Amino acid sequence: MKKSLTVLTALGLLGTSLPVQAGIEEDIAAFQDYFKKRFPAVSLEDYADGVNALPQYAHRRANWELLMEFPPHDPDLKKGRELWATPFKNGGTFGECFKDKPPANKYPYYDPASDDLITVEEDINSCLKANGEDPIKNLDTGTIALLAAAFREQFNGEKMAVDVSHPEAVKWYEKGRQYYWARRGQLNFSCATCHVHSAGNKLRGDVLSAGLGHGVGFPVYRTKWSIEGNPWGTLHRRYGGCNKQTHANPLEPQSPEYKALELYEAVMNTGIPLKVPSQRE
Amino acid sequence: MRTLKTRFALLGAITLLAGTAGYAPIAAADRLPTEEGCKELFNITQNKKGWCAAINRKKGNCLACHTIITSQWPKGLPPSGNIGPPLVGMKMRFPEEAKLREKIWDATQANPNTQMPPFGRHKLLSDREIDDIVAFLLSI
Numbered sequence: 001m002k003k004s005l006t007v008l009t010a011l012g013l014l015g016t017s018l019p020v021q022a023g024i025e026e027d028i029a030a031f032q033d034y035f036k037k038r039f040p041a042v043s044l045e046d047y048a049d050g051v052n053a054l055p056q057y058a059h060r061r062a063n064w065e066l067l068m069e070f071p072p073h074d075p076d077l078k079k080g081r082e083l084w085a086t087p088f089k090n091g092g093t094f095g096e097c098f099k100d101k102p103p104a105n106k107y108p109y110y111d112p113a114s115d116d117l118i119t120v121e122e123d124i125n126s127c128l129k130a131n132g133e134d135p136i137k138n139l140d141t142g143t144i145a146l147l148a149a150a151f152r153e154q155f156n157g158e159k160m161a162v163d164v165s166h167p168e169a170v171k172w173y174e175k176g177r178q179y180y181w182a183r184r185g186q187l188n189f190s191c192a193t194c195h196v197h198s199a200g201n202k203l204r205g206d207v208l209s210a211g212l213g214h215g216v217g218f219p220v221y222r223t224k225w226s227i228e229g230n231p232w233g234t235l236h237r238r239y240g241g242c243n244k245q246t247h248a249n250p251l252e253p254q255s256p257e258y259k260a261l262e263l264y265e266a267v268m269n270t271g272i273p274l275k276v277p278s279q280r281e
Numbered sequence: 282m283r284t285l286k287t288r289f290a291l292l293g294a295i296t297l298l299a300g301t302a303g304y305a306p307i308a309a310a311d312r313l314p315t316e317e318g319c320k321e322l323f324n325i326t327q328n329k330k331g332w333c334a335a336i337n338r339k340k341g342n343c344l345a346c347h348t349i350i351t352s353q354w355p356k357g358l359p360p361s362g363n364i365g366p367p368l369v370g371m372k373m374r375f376p377e378e379a380k381l382r383e384k385i386w387d388a389t390q391a392n393p394n395t396q397m398p399p400f401g402r403h404k405l406l407s408d409r410e411i412d413d414i415v416a417f418l419l420s421i
Contacts, residue, residue: 186405187398188389198396202362204345 024164024173024267031268035212038199047213048275056200057207064279073221073277076232077153080146088131094147097127104155105274106162108263110169117172117259120148121234139253140240145219145232152219152276160216160269169263176264179257180211185248191261194242214265217278224281232277235262312355331417334410341406341414343368346397351421364396371418382415 032044039054046053052064071077087093101123102109108119124147125135136144164173180191194203195211202208218235225231236253239261243250251257314322319333335341335349336358343349344361350369375381383390386401400406406414 186403188403189396189398193396197394198364201364202360203364204362205360206362208364 021164021170024170027177028268028270032212032271034196035199035210039210042210044212044271045273047210047269048216048272048278050213050217050278050280051207051209053213054200054207054210056202060207060281064281067279071221071279072223072226073231073279076146076221077149077277080150083143084147084150088128088133090131092127092131094124094127094151097130098123098151102163103158104152104276105158105160108259108266109163110166110172112166112168115168117169117256117263119254119259119262120151121236121254124148124151140234140237141225141230141232145234145237148234149219149232149277152274155274156276157273160266160272160274162263162266162270164263164267172260172263173267175257176260176262179261180264185243185246187246187248189246189248191242211265211268213269213272215262216269216272217275219276220278220280222280311353313351313353315355315358318355327413328417328420331410331413331415334406335414335417340410341400343414349421368418369421371421375419378415378419381418382411385411385414 035042035047041055042053051057052061084094104120108117110116111118121139121144124144128135136142136147138144164170183190183193191211194208195214198208199210200207215235218238219232220238221231222233223231225233234253236255236258239258240250240253313329313332316333316336316338319337322329322333325333335343338345344358346362346364348361348363348367350367371381375384384397385406387399388395388397389399398405401408401411
């Protein structure tokens with residue numbers, strides 16, 4: 001019985017011909033199975049909605065659904081689309097830069113030419129530079145988030161399928177995996193402490209989201225951030241916030257650690273359709 | 282609009298009922314202090330010191346993960362989390378005081394995968410504060 005199950009899972013994964021190594025395939029299956037057992041009523045796609053997907057959050061979900069009828073992020077998103085479509089002084093556009101780039105469901109990707117792991121935010125800035133424009137400095141919030149949303153939303157519904165076949169990509173993956181599971185800071189928390197072992201539980205009043213689905217809906221528009229004046233946030237802004245909560249030092253957005261973490265989370269999300277942008281509490 | 286009003290009235294009635302039927306009324310003086318209240322207290326008993334160290338967000342912050350079952354729960358204290366089990370019946374759960382102390386000093390000793398921070402080992406709490414919390418927990 002057990003054997004046939006394993007074979008079935010293997011076949012299932014082979015069927016989708018994932019560009020990942022055997023060890024990584026097992027990691028994905030183990031991670032996703034854990035949450036399937038923990039929240040049997042939640043489907044893989046549902047995890048794109050973050051904490052809103054969990055039954056433990058049901059009492060607040062109606063609130064969120066009401067908000068989504070007239071999403072508060074809409075006016076900004078329109079601005080982002082305009083920015084995306086506006087030609088640079090030299091006549092070039094973001095669209096042209098991204099024509100040869102992978103679709104959003106395959107970010108971040110390893111680029112052998114620069115021997116680097118590349119995120120959407122980095123490709124936006126490379127495009128600006130290549131067209132003689134100033135790169136964006138604030139990589140946490142504001143214009144960078146609006147542009148990333150305008151790019152990523154074009155691929156909504158596409159399933160996450162990051163390519164980790166290159167040996168260097170595997171190294172980045174491994175670095176991200178270690179960061180995710182290592183305990184740090186005075187409170188001795190890892191990402192997994194809160195988002196795997198305590199997913200669905202309450203930390204004071206906050207229900208903790210499942211680690212599965214993290215990033216699929218980013219950038220996000222957050223009520224808490226909007227009160228502070230900068231409602232939009234990139235995934236790395238959120239990572240910084242979580243590091244601070246645990247009394248660990250936050251790292252810079254686009255630091256190698258956060259890029260590796262983004263890759264690890266993106267790989268765990270394999271098969272979840274993109275849903276950009278998102279509204280969060 | 283009317284239905285909304287009726288609903289509120291109903292809610293109020295239910296809360297009132299729960300308030301009178303479910304719980305014995307507690308005189309304000311018998312309640313434990315809130316985090317704010319703790320700041321104004323001097324010369325308090327070890328138990329109360331322990332409670333104050335436990336609920337302080339900059340100290341134990343135990344309520345982030347545990348509720349503490351006590352009839353003296355103060356009004357106005359924010360709801361607690363549920364990552365850890367409710368702290369109740371501590372004397373029965375921990376007949377050996379040293380075991381309880383060790384749990385708070387470094388929960389990873391008994392359970393390497395615990396989510397609970399190692400309060401003593403990582404100097405989140407002083408020895409003194411841990412003693413106070415242990416005394417308080419054994420009193421509930």
